[in-house]
Each structure stands twice: as C-alpha cells, then as structure tokens.
Amino acid sequence: MVRYMIDVDPMATVRRFNRSYTQRIGALEDSFLGLGLPLGATRLLFEVGVQPATVQALRGRLGLDSGYVSRLLRRLEADGLVEVAADPADRRRRVVSLTPIGEKRWSELEARSDDKAKTLLEPLSERQQRRLAACLSEADLLVRAATVTFEEVDPASPAAREATGMYFTELRRRFDFDDAGLDRRDAEALRPPGGVFVLAVSDGEAVACGGVQTIGAGVGEIKRMWVRDTWRGAGLGGRLLHHLEERARNFRHALVRLDTNETLTEAIGLYERSGYRPIDRYNDNPHATHFFEKPLE
Amino acid sequence: MVRYMIDVDPMATVRRFNRSYTQRIGALEDSFLGLGLPLGATRLLFEVGVQPATVQALRGRLGLDSGYVSRLLRRLEADGLVEVAADPADRRRRVVSLTPIGEKRWSELEARSDDKAKTLLEPLSERQQRRLAACLSEADLLVRAATVTFEEVDPASPAAREATGMYFTELRRRFDFDDAGLDRRDAEALRPPGGVFVLAVSDGEAVACGGVQTIGAGVGEIKRMWVRDTWRGAGLGGRLLHHLEERARNFRHALVRLDTNETLTEAIGLYERSGYRPIDRYNDNPHATHFFEKPLE
DNA sequence: TCATGTACCTGACCATAGTCAGACGATCTT
DNA sequence: AAGATCGTCTGACTATGGTCAGGTACATGA
Structure with a gap:
C-alpha cells in the first residue's frame, strides 16, 4: 500500500510528505487556536510580536484586506493586547506594537509551537530525534534554496x-x-x-x-x-x-x-x-x- | 541570523522547518481553492475521491460534525459531483462515491498538487531533487512512526x-x-x-x-x-x-x-x-x- | 494654497465554517 | 414485538473570514 523506502520519484515523495506532514503538524493553525481569539486575530498578534510594524507592512505580510486588518486591530486593541500609535515620520501611517499583556499572549503562542515540536520528537529515541532534525534541516535548506x-x-x-x-x-x-x-x-x-x-x-x-x-x-x-x-x-x-x-x-x-x-x-x-x-x-x-x-x- | 548547518537542537530545527515549510508549500489549502467550491466541500470531495466511503468514515477522517458533512454532501450532490447510496449491508449507512464529473474535478485537484510539488523541485538540480526526496522520505517515516x-x-x-x-x-x-x-x-x-x-x-x-x-x-x-x-x-x-x-x-x-x-x-x-x-x-x-x-x- | 494622492478607518454586506437539537427510518436487543 | 440504539438528515443558529465603497486626516507637489 505505502512503500517508503523503495520510492524514487521525487515528485511523489514530496506529495506524500506534504500530505502526511500537514495532516500531522502542518495544521499550523492548531497552535493558533484556543487562545480565546479567532484565527485571524491570532495570526496578526503573532506577526506584530515578531516585529512591531506599520499597518501597511502587516497587511502585506499576511496578505489581508485593509479594512479587515483594521477591524482585527480594533479587536486586539480592545483586548489590550496591542498598541497603535501614529508614526512620527508620517502621521498617516500607524505603528502597531505589543502591550505587556500582548507579550504574554505571544509567548504562549511560542510555547504552543514548542509543545507541538515536542510531541513530535518525544516518542523518538535520541538518535532518531537527531536523524529527524538532520533530515528536516537539510530539506529546509533545499526548500529555501528552491524558493529563492x-x-x-x-x-x-x-x-x-x-x-x-x-x-x-x-x-x-x-x-x-x-x-x-x-x-x-x-x-x-x-x-x-x-x-x-x-x-x-x-x-x-x-x-x-x-x-x-x-x-x-x-x-x-x-x-x-x-x-x-x-x-x-x-x-x-x-x-x-x-x-x-x-x-x-x-x-x-x-x-x-x-x-x-x-x-x-x-x-x-x-x-x-x-x-x-x-x-x-x-x-x-x-x-x-x-x-x-x-x-x- | 539563520544557521542551518550548525544547528543541533532538534526542537528548534523542527520549529524552523514547520514555519518555513508551511509558509512555502504547507498552505495545503491553496491547491484546494479556486475550484469553484468552498474549502470544506473540496476537502470532502478529495476524501471521497481517495476512496469511496460511508458518511461515517468521512466524518471521522475529516473530523467534522455529522450535520455539517451531511450539508456538504447535499451541495456536492447538487453539483453532480458525488452519488450517495444506501449501504446494502446496513441500510442506515450511506455510501458516497464520485460521479464521472466528480472524477474529473478530483483529478484537477491531483494536478494542482503535482504542480505544487513541481514548482518546488524544478529549480533544483537532479542530484538535489534526489537529496530532497531522500530527506523528506526519511523524515516522513520518522514522523509517521512518532505519531503512531x-x-x-x-x-x-x-x-x-x-x-x-x-x-x-x-x-x-x-x-x-x-x-x-x-x-x-x-x-x-x-x-x-x-x-x-x-x-x-x-x-x-x-x-x-x-x-x-x-x-x-x-x-x-x-x-x-x-x-x-x-x-x-x-x-x-x-x-x-x-x-x-x-x-x-x-x-x-x-x-x-x-x-x-x-x-x-x-x-x-x-x-x-x-x-x-x-x-x-x-x-x-x-x-x-x-x-x-x-x-x- | 489647492488639487491629488496616501494610509487608515468605518459601515454594510455576504459566504463559509461549524454547532446543536431534534426527526426519522433502519437495526439490534430482549 | 417493543424499546433502545444507530446513522443520517434537516432546521435554526452563531461566529468567522473576507470584500467593497466611501470617509477622514495627513502629506506632497505645483
């Protein structure tokens, strides 16, 4: 039914990996849920946490509509998670950054990502963990190189x-x-x-x-x-x-x-x-x- | 900033891979969109195409609510993509399968997945493609083993x-x-x-x-x-x-x-x-x- | 200084995703 | 044969995700 080792067609391998991996972990969203915020708001919060940015930049990074982002920001603001201030260089622009409470929420997200990685690694022996890490690391390099x-x-x-x-x-x-x-x-x-x-x-x-x-x-x-x-x-x-x-x-x-x-x-x-x-x-x-x-x- | 080769922390490696990979390809959904059907319906169509199954099995595989699946099936049925018939062995159960039109749509989905894999592989040399395939194949086995x-x-x-x-x-x-x-x-x-x-x-x-x-x-x-x-x-x-x-x-x-x-x-x-x-x-x-x-x- | 453009916001709107409580026929149990 | 259970469906409902058309404050260039 499934033959992992003897497979040599790269395309089939990539497809099978995509399917099995996204099913298990790739549901990136999982760790973005259950924070009491809807997915969109959480994604935005995460992005702000990575680096404070203008509304414009956030829109670009997440590929979202201007009105939608604005509404999400109002929600995060109301929850006391982010602060929005005018950019002194150009007062039309507004800069978004995390409040202390927002920082706390953000690190919860980080912890969830860690947990997910841990669940994946825990059942494996140390040697296997290192093998997996080596495989993913090399695959990562190649994938990044391919998408340059x-x-x-x-x-x-x-x-x-x-x-x-x-x-x-x-x-x-x-x-x-x-x-x-x-x-x-x-x-x-x-x-x-x-x-x-x-x-x-x-x-x-x-x-x-x-x-x-x-x-x-x-x-x-x-x-x-x-x-x-x-x-x-x-x-x-x-x-x-x-x-x-x-x-x-x-x-x-x-x-x-x-x-x-x-x-x-x-x-x-x-x-x-x-x-x-x-x-x-x-x-x-x-x-x-x-x-x-x-x-x- | 990023150090691929000298990294030895498996957890960090897994996390970095998750982030970079899902960002580039993992958006599994991409290939499920733009077929004229909403995401949920497309996922269901795909699952039926993999193997005809009872409503119950589909519900289980996709982790969806009974009422929701039923509604999605009505939609696919109305579009002439699937057929639903009573299971002769137990007439409470109903078996879902693709119609010829449904088969055609399903192979479009397959083609999209192929395209995605191809975009990823194309820029790489043949040797690198084989390396990537080998890495993903081994990672796949380990990940599957870890989630058994x-x-x-x-x-x-x-x-x-x-x-x-x-x-x-x-x-x-x-x-x-x-x-x-x-x-x-x-x-x-x-x-x-x-x-x-x-x-x-x-x-x-x-x-x-x-x-x-x-x-x-x-x-x-x-x-x-x-x-x-x-x-x-x-x-x-x-x-x-x-x-x-x-x-x-x-x-x-x-x-x-x-x-x-x-x-x-x-x-x-x-x-x-x-x-x-x-x-x-x-x-x-x-x-x-x-x-x-x-x-x- | 005035027209033009930019960055962000608000209101109105819509489809999708998903939940929950029955309803109903088919099957199993006793 | 009656009651309990199972598998599916329908109706009612909610929140989320996302689009679009203005509106307002600020910036820029002639």
Whole structure:
C-alpha cells in the first residue's frame, strides 16, 4: 500500500510528505487556536510580536484586506493586547506594537509551537530525534534554496550595498583584501545599459548576489559572486551563475570572463564544474590570481 | 541570523522547518481553492475521491460534525459531483462515491498538487531533487512512526485478524510455518484478564502488532510481535516492545519471556538490544528455535 | 494654497465554517 | 414485538473570514 523506502520519484515523495506532514503538524493553525481569539486575530498578534510594524507592512505580510486588518486591530486593541500609535515620520501611517499583556499572549503562542515540536520528537529515541532534525534541516535548506527569487537591483541601493558589504567582509577574511574606492567605480559598470546587479532573496533577506558588466565588444565579466555561508551546498551558486550567464547572453555577449582569488576554492570549483576554462590574466586586478572564461553558445 | 548547518537542537530545527515549510508549500489549502467550491466541500470531495466511503468514515477522517458533512454532501450532490447510496449491508449507512464529473474535478485537484510539488523541485538540480526526496522520505517515516498510536483491541476483531494474518504470511516467507488452529487457542489467552493484544495504528491502518499473555505466576509472554516491512528502521518495534512490557508490568509480572525463530534476525537483534537474555527452551512450540527472557524491575 | 494622492478607518454586506437539537427510518436487543 | 440504539438528515443558529465603497486626516507637489 505505502512503500517508503523503495520510492524514487521525487515528485511523489514530496506529495506524500506534504500530505502526511500537514495532516500531522502542518495544521499550523492548531497552535493558533484556543487562545480565546479567532484565527485571524491570532495570526496578526503573532506577526506584530515578531516585529512591531506599520499597518501597511502587516497587511502585506499576511496578505489581508485593509479594512479587515483594521477591524482585527480594533479587536486586539480592545483586548489590550496591542498598541497603535501614529508614526512620527508620517502621521498617516500607524505603528502597531505589543502591550505587556500582548507579550504574554505571544509567548504562549511560542510555547504552543514548542509543545507541538515536542510531541513530535518525544516518542523518538535520541538518535532518531537527531536523524529527524538532520533530515528536516537539510530539506529546509533545499526548500529555501528552491524558493529563492532573483531580483535585479541598483548596485548602489541599500540592499545591494549590504550584500556587497558582506561579500567584502568574506574576502577580507580569506586574504589581504582592500576595497577602498571599489564601490563607486563598480556600481556604475554594474548598472544598465551595460551591466546588471542581481540579488537572490529569501524571506526578504539577500542570501547571494552577483553582477555582470561589459568589458569589451561581445565580452562580459561576472563580478561579485557571493553566497551567504549558511546557504552553501544547496546549489544556489550554480543557479545564480547560470542566471548571470543568461543576462550576459541578453547583452549579446559571446563570452564571459571572471577573475578570482586562489583562496576562494569553492568558487573556483564551481567555475570549473560550470564549464569555465582557465586563461591568462586579462586585467590588472591586484587581488586576482586566477582567471577564467566561458563561451556562451 | 539563520544557521542551518550548525544547528543541533532538534526542537528548534523542527520549529524552523514547520514555519518555513508551511509558509512555502504547507498552505495545503491553496491547491484546494479556486475550484469553484468552498474549502470544506473540496476537502470532502478529495476524501471521497481517495476512496469511496460511508458518511461515517468521512466524518471521522475529516473530523467534522455529522450535520455539517451531511450539508456538504447535499451541495456536492447538487453539483453532480458525488452519488450517495444506501449501504446494502446496513441500510442506515450511506455510501458516497464520485460521479464521472466528480472524477474529473478530483483529478484537477491531483494536478494542482503535482504542480505544487513541481514548482518546488524544478529549480533544483537532479542530484538535489534526489537529496530532497531522500530527506523528506526519511523524515516522513520518522514522523509517521512518532505519531503512531497504540490501541488495545480484541485479538479476534477483524483489524487484529488482518494484522496477525500479515504476521503469519511473513513467517511463512521466512521459514516452514504452519498456523493451523493457532488463532482460536491464542485469541483466548491474549484477551483480558490475563492478556492483551495491541495494534499500532497509523492513518487508520495497522502497521505493527503484538500481545502479552500469562504463562505462569508472575511470568508473562510476548506474542506475535510484528512490524510491517515498510515501517522498519524507525524504532517502532522498540517502542511497541516497551509498551508491551509496560502492560506486562501492569499484570504484576516480574518476568517476560518470548520465543522466536532463528530466521527472524531483526527481531532477535531487537530483543538483544532491549535487554533480553537467551534462555533454554521453555515450551514445545515447534516453530521456535530461540528463547529469551527479561526481568521487569 | 489647492488639487491629488496616501494610509487608515468605518459601515454594510455576504459566504463559509461549524454547532446543536431534534426527526426519522433502519437495526439490534430482549 | 417493543424499546433502545444507530446513522443520517434537516432546521435554526452563531461566529468567522473576507470584500467593497466611501470617509477622514495627513502629506506632497505645483
């Protein structure tokens, strides 16, 4: 009837997991019920508790109608669980935050989530608990990686600056890197019409980045490829590289080049696996030790 | 901020997985919406499609009120999606099944589930898809094992007969086993007050069984320990054995014995791991080659 | 300063989800 | 054969979830 071990069709496996898991725990709602508040109000309370936010932000995060959220907030307010105050920066906006009583309710929600996880783990031996945790952790990484979205942003935007900042920090840890003055020059080249800068975003957070610029007729260059350390091993780098090559193709480049430092072994491995061949130095980048290129068919 | 790989707390891992997974796919409901039917009716339609059933069974599977299910059925009937007919065996009961139109709608639901799984898998490389499938498959087995419930049933009940039937089939495959007349005799001993027969149930299906009987003053005997082949390797046997020892303790037994056949190597391994020591033959069971006992503190 | 737009709110409205108390025929028990 | 029980259905009812059309205060740009 059910054959867990010998199954090899990934799609069937995912479907079976979805069905069995959501039936058992996935009823996320369960833990959101029984607090004396209806589900919608509880979801809102939880969201406010994660981080105080404007009404607008809450609406966005939960995907709810403006009037509906407003009504829910009145209810939470009447119950003394949240406070709503005008945003000093823009008095049309209103900021919602938890009252002390609200905090208490919120931690009850947390405790319920803990309980649910505990019920699931308790019957298992310690070894099995660790196996389950390992499986879910790896699955989580893969699922997150699969649902990452690539967004084209201006290389001077705050989000892009933050990502490149982390990239530079990483470089500094690996070798004697100095980024003085880099930002200004590069930002120009990584902007349309000759270039592009891409962020990989998950849960509103940049987890990888990279750009393409034009360095000659028909020749593009991949720049600032970076993957957050906690996201490595999920194939994100390969997907990003592929995405950037696609963009280079759109620029009518017949060839992409890139340089890198010998200490960045994962990156070098990725380039080699992805069809890049070592070439001679093609620029005067003092930090680069290895140079690659790949023809785009 | 998030550290996937170095996390070792199983509870935190489970919680994080729940949150991220349900956010991305777990919204099981998504695929149940947009069919022109409300959620409740769609859930019922799906359940009927999995297997035609009595109203009672549907109520149980979905955990819904009798009146509510009846109303939903009237709606599905009016839409020409299901047929309701009296059960010939008991004309109070009514059996629900899909009409051809209903079948068509049901396969739309299936297609939606497939789509959802596909969206998740598509961005991943084939190797990663296999890794994800392997992780989810193992997690699924562990989660199912953790949520199994132990139910005490009469050894002559249909559910118990079915489980022991599968047990005997297994024995026949392993060695020259003959169950002639066993049922009748054993059933008596595995019933209160002197014994008990336990089924491990998952999704309404028996996945393991076992019993305890009294064979002397203060001495119990474990009988008919069986775990469905697809459920092995999840520690279910150990939990069941532990559960049965608990029951034996309730009978005030100071000692439990059991016999087994040399071909049942997994079982022998389990007994040895669980503190059972080999002893001399204590009965005339022609099929038994190995004998064990364990003192209950 | 005035038109225009934005952020949030209120009232009116509706379908869905779910509960509960009988009603009614079929079946089981004695 | 009568009474109890079971399985399903109907009617009456409630709360929840969600939409929509204005309305009001604030912000912005010409």
